[in-house]
Amino acid sequence: MSETAGRLKMGILFAVLSLMLVGFGGLIGYFTGYIVVWMSFFLAIAVVMNVVSYLKSDSIALRMTKSKLVSRNDNPRLYETVEKVASDAGIPMPRVGIMRTPIPNAFATGRDRNHSVVVATTGILDMLNDNELEAVLGHEISHITHKDILITTIAATIATIISYIGNMIMFSMFFGEGERGNNGIILLVAAILIPLGAMFVQLGISRARETEADSGSVRLVRKPDALISALEKISKPSRAQFSASRNPQGNSPQPGAYSSLFLVNNFGGHSLLNLFSTHPPLEKRIANINKVRKELGI
Secondary structure: OOHHHHHHHHHHHHHHHHHHHHHHHHHHHHHHOOHHHHHHHHHHHHHHHHHHHHHHHHHHHHHHHOOEEEOOOOOHHHHHHHHHHHHHHOOOOOEEEEEOOOOOOEEEEEOOOOOEEEEEEHHHHHHOOHHHHHHHHHHHHHHHHOOOHHHHHHHHHHHHHHHHHHHHHHHHHHOOOOOOHHHHHHHHHHHHHHHHHHHHHHHHHHHHHHHHHHHHHHHHHOOHHHHHHHHHHHOOOOHHHHHHOOOOOOOOOOOHHHHHHEOOOOOOOOOOOHHHOOOOOHHHHHHHHHHHHHHHOO
């Protein structure tokens, strides 16, 4: 798929998410008798959240993941590796952050290359060697150079809103304050199916961007073996790492809908169904990396 076709696909998927949100409002309005009011309300939510996500995508992601910005003195290895890869990519130095969790992972966010952040978890810094870390950061920097972080962040924001609205409707139904009869049943079914549909659209956006970022890392850093090794290491964190990430106080970082921003989605333990993964299966990612390697003669 060409870059233009890929971006067209992203735009269509993003539009579908926005229409789902507005359609949700229209459905509620249909059953309550205020269809224009509700559709307008949810359209306003979509517009406001898109603007907020555009301006504050980095701040939102940092807050949701409880990541902290660091300087060169705080972690020279991470900072200098980001600096090197960013320089090779020809972009301004991103801000650098660390997310304190034993789960090995990394993500990048920000509305453009002049307002970007690259974050690594303490788990990935402990696990990877220097070449593997550079390959992983090449993946994250590629997200920035491809200018696709923003749409992923907005997709996550809208999907979260849709899910929240669905939960509110189901809560209202269960506690006797929702619509009764056939209308109530239809609304309840919609409250289940529309968030599910939004999730699948978000998955489509995320998977496409991850594949492109893997390719970008190989082209930028030219260390496909290191990237494959890193993906194999972090795709299946140990049970001890996963358990340690859920401390008794319940304040361990849990990215939720923002899991699509990460290098792999390993915050939920071992998944039984790739169908519900925000990322392509490991085997497909490795096959794509090897394909790019062959094209470049590495």
